[in-house]
Amino acid sequence: MVQCVRASLFITCYNDLLFPETGQAVVGLLGRLGVELAFNSKQTCYGQMRANTGFRREAFSQAKRFVRLYGDAETVVIPSSSCVAMIRDQYPGLFEEFGNEILRREFAALLPRIYELSELLIDKLGIEDVGAYFPHRVTFQASCHGLRSLHLGDRPYRLLAKVRGLEHSPLSNADRSCGFGGTFSVKNAEVSSAMLSVKLQDVTATGAEYCTAHDNSCLMHLRGAMHRQYAGMKTIHMAQILACTKTSPTGAFL
Amino acid sequence: MIYSATSRPVLDPRFAPPFPQAALPVLRNPQLRKNVAHATDVIQDKSGRLIQEKSDWQQLRSAGSAIRAHALENLGEYLEEFEARCTASGGTVHWATDAAEARQIILGLLRQEDASEVIKIETMTSAEIQLNTFLESAGVSVFETDLAEVILQLGEEEPSHIVVPALHINRGQVREIFARRMELSDLSDNHHALTAAARHCLRQKFLSIPTAISGENFLIAETGGVAVIESEGNGRMCLTLPRTLITIAGIEKVLPRFRDLEVMLQVLARSATGERMNPYTSVWTGVTPGDGPERFHVVLLDNGRSSILAKPTERQPLKCIRCAACINTCPVYRQTGGHAYGSVYPGPIGAIFTPQLMQMQHGQSLPYASTLCGASYEVCPVKINIPEVLLELRSQVVDQERGDPGRLFDPMYLGLLIANLLFTKAWLFHAGQRLGRIGARLFTRKDGWIHSLPGIGAKWTQTRELRGLSNQTFHEWWAARAKESK
Numbered sequence A: 001m002v003q004c005v006r007a008s009l010f011i012t013c014y015n016d017l018l019f020p021e022t023g024q025a026v027v028g029l030l031g032r033l034g035v036e037l038a039f040n041s042k043q044t045c046y047g048q049m050r051a052n053t054g055f056r057r058e059a060f061s062q063a064k065r066f067v068r069l070y071g072d073a074e075t076v077v078i079p080s081s082s083c084v085a086m087i088r089d090q091y092p093g094l095f096e097e098f099g100n101e102i103l104r105r106e107f108a109a110l111l112p113r114i115y116e117l118s119e120l121l122i123d124k125l126g127i128e129d130v131g132a133y134f135p136h137r138v139t140f141q142a143s144c145h146g147l148r149s150l151h152l153g154d155r156p157y158r159l160l161a162k163v164r165g166l167e168h169s170p171l172s173n174a175d176r177s178c179g180f181g182g183t184f185s186v187k188n189a190e191v192s193s194a195m196l197s198v199k200l201q202d203v204t205a206t207g208a209e210y211c212t213a214h215d216n217s218c219l220m221h222l223r224g225a226m227h228r229q230y231a232g233m234k235t236i237h238m239a240q241i242l243a244c245t246k247t248s249p250t251g252a253f254l
Numbered sequence B: 001m002i003y004s005a006t007s008r009p010v011l012d013p014r015f016a017p018p019f020p021q022a023a024l025p026v027l028r029n030p031q032l033r034k035n036v037a038h039a040t041d042v043i044q045d046k047s048g049r050l051i052q053e054k055s056d057w058q059q060l061r062s063a064g065s066a067i068r069a070h071a072l073e074n075l076g077e078y079l080e081e082f083e084a085r086c087t088a089s090g091g092t093v094h095w096a097t098d099a100a101e102a103r104q105i106i107l108g109l110l111r112q113e114d115a116s117e118v119i120k121i122e123t124m125t126s127a128e129i130q131l132n133t134f135l136e137s138a139g140v141s142v143f144e145t146d147l148a149e150v151i152l153q154l155g156e157e158e159p160s161h162i163v164v165p166a167l168h169i170n171r172g173q174v175r176e177i178f179a180r181r182m183e184l185s186d187l188s189d190n191h192h193a194l195t196a197a198a199r200h201c202l203r204q205k206f207l208s209i210p211t212a213i214s215g216e217n218f219l220i221a222e223t224g225g226v227a228v229i230e231s232e233g234n235g236r237m238c239l240t241l242p243r244t245l246i247t248i249a250g251i252e253k254v255l256p257r258f259r260d261l262e263v264m265l266q267v268l269a270r271s272a273t274g275e276r277m278n279p280y281t282s283v284w285t286g287v288t289p290g291d292g293p294e295r296f297h298v299v300l301l302d303n304g305r306s307s308i309l310a311k312p313t314e315r316q317p318l319k320c321i322r323c324a325a326c327i328n329t330c331p332v333y334r335q336t337g338g339h340a341y342g343s344v345y346p347g348p349i350g351a352i353f354t355p356q357l358m359q360m361q362h363g364q365s366l367p368y369a370s371t372l373c374g375a376s377y378e379v380c381p382v383k384i385n386i387p388e389v390l391l392e393l394r395s396q397v398v399d400q401e402r403g404d405p406g407r408l409f410d411p412m413y414l415g416l417l418i419a420n421l422l423f424t425k426a427w428l429f430h431a432g433q434r435l436g437r438i439g440a441r442l443f444t445r446k447d448g449w450i451h452s453l454p455g456i457g458a459k460w461t462q463t464r465e466l467r468g469l470s471n472q473t474f475h476e477w478w479a480a481r482a483k484e485s486k
Helices: A013-018 A020-032 A048-053 A056-070 A081-098 A101-113 A117-124 A144-149 A155-161 A189-205 A216-228 A238-243 B030-052 B057-073 B075-088 B099-112 B124-128 B131-137 B147-155 B171-181 B191-208 B234-240 B258-272 B305-309 B325-329 B331-336 B347-357 B375-379 B386-401 B405-409 B411-422 B426-443 B457-461 B474-485
Strands: A006-009 A036-038 A076-078 A114-116 A137-140 A210-213 A234-237 B092-096 B117-120 B141-144 B211-214 B218-220 B225-230 B244-250 B280-285 B295-301
Touching: A006 A020, A013 A020, A013 A216, A013 B426, A013 B474, A020 A036, A020 A234, A020 A238, A020 B474, A048 A056, A048 A081, A048 B386, A048 B411, A056 A081, A056 A101, A056 B411, A076 A081, A076 A117, A081 A101, A081 A114, A081 A144, A081 B386, A101 A114, A114 A117, A117 A155, A117 A238, A137 A155, A144 B375, A155 A238, A189 A216, A189 B331, A210 A216, A210 A238, A216 A234, A234 A238, B030 B258, B030 B325, B030 B331, B057 B075, B057 B258, B075 B092, B075 B218, B075 B225, B075 B295, B092 B099, B099 B131, B099 B244, B099 B295, B124 B131, B124 B244, B131 B141, B141 B147, B147 B171, B147 B191, B171 B191, B191 B234, B211 B234, B218 B258, B225 B234, B225 B258, B234 B280, B305 B347, B325 B331, B325 B347, B325 B375, B331 B347, B347 B375, B347 B386, B375 B386, B405 B411, B411 B426
Parallel strands: A006 A036, A006 A076, A076 A114, A137 A210, A210 A234, B092 B295, B117 B141, B117 B211, B211 B244, B244 B295
Antiparallel strands: B218 B225, B225 B280
8 A cells, every 4th residue: 555664663661561552553553554664672761751740851861862763764653642742842942952963953854754643644644544444432532732732633533534333422622631641640639630530521421432542641541530430431542443454353452 | 708618728829838739628619610610611612702703813823922022022121111101191100129119119109198098900910919918907998999809808718810810709609798798688699789789889989089009901112001901990990080090010011012902902802801802991191180190100010020031931921911811721720720829820821920930939839730731822812832831940840859858758759760760771661661560460450450559659549540561561562573473
């Protein structure tokens, strides 16, 4: 289908440990679409948690490491909108403050080659119909960074619309934060929980079987509360929906 | 008081508890949360519709941002221009370095006037310098005239919003306050009845008290004029009826030219109250014999603003035109209301303004009172990049705390230190993951989920669970798969 696209997968630290199935789904999906996928085993994390908590110097050392590891990659694909947002929004400032000219140049050259998964599919590969089959009712939570930093707009909805069997159940207030916010969920645990409970009311009101997003961090927050409350709903990363086909209806990824 | 179980909220960052603690009484108050959510939903709904009808909204935002940024870059010149023009028109300009100096200047002016009573129109700046308590203790009776401020003053309440200060109080509660304080036991909660009660009470003050204190929305350098934007007309009464008018203004509020109001009035009314045009726009320049006050003073307040001005990222809150769009859209504020911010400036704008006004010596928990969702930046009519400033201030807080040995006992700080070490080398990271997996097993129940964690993890598990870790990380899966295919 797609000719000669080579991409390097940056899985992100929390997906690696907590959501390996998302990475597996990306491998399955992009493999099916003919993308030659590489994985640099030296990758760790590239600094969002530290930068967002105020540890800029520490975040810089991770940022530098990221640029060094991926400087040669033809395309970098990241299945996490907040991580891509971190690179686009915060790296320039970090390199301005702590980096040197060479690093800034290397980063400027790398930046346009970094894609969030749905950007890769739609903008780079030009595909909306990935041939997926997912016969379930699904609602979509627009993760804040995907929405306001990456400006993903209707891309996720376009991808979902082409999934066979999928019934989309629109979420009220889809653009309202779920209250995760990384360390916010612990530093301001009570406020975070209050926000979560409001979000969960909207999510469960859709009557969907699955709530999906581009970011497992939001989903981890929602799923954690769903499980606590015995809500009859699960969360699933968008990559896992797109990886499912008729021949492997549940994928290997649920 | 509305929530009598708790003490009156503290809106002084020097004494207020940190945000997570200050939020607790509100989180336990469903009535207040409901009031806040309802009121912000109503304003946002109106505002959203009116913004949609402006096809040039984004251009207006850009223009608003450029005007405010330009004013700040040339603030010194524009303030001097304002002073010269205002003085030439018969006004008197006073400069106050800090809150104490501003309070003394105002008290001095009231003494000159021999005033034992003063009427006031809502002003955030006077709340910032805690003018009312100061004047009361100096023997001057202060009467608020903005309807919301009247409710707060009579109810012995604190403001929770910068445009709608009594947003956390609903109509039934207003009735209760008025009935009790105005001794109108049969007052209904019909809005006509409530308005009539307030009007009756206020008209007497307007007609009998010859001295007023006001805030302002804009100072206009070109003309030396001052602008007040309001909905009720009570401000107009304060600005026109008294013999002497004292206006207190933050130095950042200057606009270069009169015509800049063209942009500001369009974005302000739509963002603030969801109106195409605010009902009352008062602009006056000095004094005019036979028309309005005979004596007019402006107190220009610095109170930490010039030190904020020095830094280009951090100075952004000084662009603020006090529309509160960021507050109305903020999902955190929606849960906590304004009092949790421990300052007269609540919400996202308060989170980036208050700690800086305090020279980063107080209010350090405020930059963390956000999920960085970016909603506030999106709606700000002068494009204040609130997440960017929040991050900058977080980094300043961290740098302040770096030298503190007590940090080594903070589990989150330790966790971040360890994580930072692990992330430097892949083998360390992988070893850390394996250790984490073993550790997590201790807490994972039969259903494969972690239901409760000790220490700081308990903050997570108080309302959410965590799926147990799978036996294979992604990179282990990848390596095993690569081996198989060989």
